[in-house]
Amino acid sequence: MATPCKQILLVKYSSEELSDENFEVSEGEIEAIQAGSGDVLIKNVLLSLDPWNRLCMHSTNQGLYFPPFSIGKPVPVLSVSRVISSDNADYKAGDFLTCLATASEYSLIRGGKDGAGFPLKKIDPNVPLENYLSFLGLPGFTAWIGIVRIGEAKSGEQVFVSAASGGVGLAAGQIAKMRGCRVVGSVSTDEKVRFLKEEFGFDDAFNYKKEKDWNATLARMFPNGIDIYFENVGGKMLEAALNHLNLHARIPISGMISQYNKLADGVRNLMNLVGRCAKMEGFLAYDHITHYDEFVSEMLPLVAESKIVSKHTITKGIENFPLAFIGMMRGENIGKALVDP
């Protein structure tokens, strides 16, 4: 029996700011599972809005090793989901799991392998589920890789986190704090500045939209220089940070969100990397997947004991996915942006 299913299709690529013209809400249906297929039908409980999805909405590969999304198909997104029916011995109805699903009420998972080719990952439903898309999911894992594995953060070091109130930034700042670093974040509103300092333990923060000269801002915020710049935005903020690096500074690059909607700005002062003997290293969470268990074993107790402060902006209704996604790209959310379809 087919299941009626509202879904969000990508209907147009864009190299500018997205609008609702890039998406279409469609009333589709999901065919019944065939015996012997190994397929799993899941109901999506929470959908994750991540900047990497935006990169796949350009018509050409944007320096990633995954290709553009298909036009006319549901947008691939990370999800927390519940199994409705299953022809796969590894999964039974009622199981909760996380995977690369689609922006839709339900997703059909062929052969039990998700959109990235990975097996569905079962999760513990006693932990608040949204955490599996924030601190225990891609944003938290991304933050941990950048701060711990690439940044090799040490106590007393100076850490700058851009896009600090997003899912990755909040996790990166708090992980760095737990390692004894001084942490400063850049955000887009005064309200977020206050949140970072009062609720998330950042030592300082600034509203980049109000600052006229980021180079001067960073000189003021980092009188002792920057040891780690957790890079989420790229462009002019990277250029400013490069002027304040300490000897042997590290720049883990999680992404460059300021550059995704346009032709990228040129970074003119990379020579600072030479003078400061500093490194910039890009990374994708999938590439470090062998360290995922180590990450979870560190983060799960911290999340359970609320030593990491979690924050989510949850938009209700699958039909609101496009606006919620566009809002996330504009930095309108605080904490991890999610859709409850």
Place this chain on the structure above:
Amino acid sequence: MATPCKQILLVKYSSEELSDENFEVSEGEIEAIQAGSGDVLIKNVLLSLDPWNRLCMHSTNQGLYFPPFSIGKPVPVLSVSRVISSDNADYKAGDFLTCLATASEYSLIRGGKDGAGFPLKKIDPNVPLENYLSFLGLPGFTAWIGIVRIGEAKSGEQVFVSAASGGVGLAAGQIAKMRGCRVVGSVSTDEKVRFLKEEFGFDDAFNYKKEKDWNATLARMFPNGIDIYFENVGGKMLEAALNHLNLHARIPISGMISQYNKLADGVRNLMNLVGRCAKMEGFLAYDHITHYDEFVSEMLPLVAESKIVSKHTITKGIENFPLAFIGMMRGENIGKALVDP
């Protein structure tokens, strides 16, 4: 007794291409050594022309942790020198050594510490002396750090070296070849292309001045992508290389010579570092000085057995230092550029 001494003074900073107006040939004299001073008077046998010197001829720090050179003073340069007289128990007349001296016939070394604060380093005069400023000196050590320590070159990898016919580039290419890599170099003339392939064992090379579209050139030269880009030039060549990185590529940055005479070009596609999980790391040879003995023990037998092919462009006469330096910055030399004062 004072010693008459021709010397080259820096008389004007520049943020454009250097001309002979930036330098002045001066007839000075070097005062006699005082008893108890620990001073050493050396005659400079060979002077090294290196791109890093250019960076110190700007009025502001160019992202290095050494300051601009002083106006009206002899230009600091690396040298091979011979001791003329000494008030220092560690050095005696006739010793050969290498140090940071000055662009002059003689240099007075106060207390036996050179312009960088290091002790004078004695060398074996049975090895052809020019090697101490090329494969056994700063260029060779720089190349070795980039290829071996930062690049971690492995057999079968694809290596691109820019400014490949200069002192650092020739060493980098040959060190990579000895590790079993395929090596391609970029140079500024067809003659240099031929040299690289016929005399220095490069697998391929191209004249960047003749190529219209470096992105297309690198696609042709590297059908299997780039694992290590040994970066000597910066700007548009870096941008082109970023488009051809393999997963986990490494970009050791020795310098960015194309950018030293001007306001730097912006690099717009750093996002490739994320998609390819690649790193860029700047370095200065001094910062790795604890590995110098390891480097020498690897290189000395190779130089002695001529397994590394050495090449030098030696200009005679201290008064020709300015033109030789300007020529080196234009890439007119093949191999290491030196002045015999």
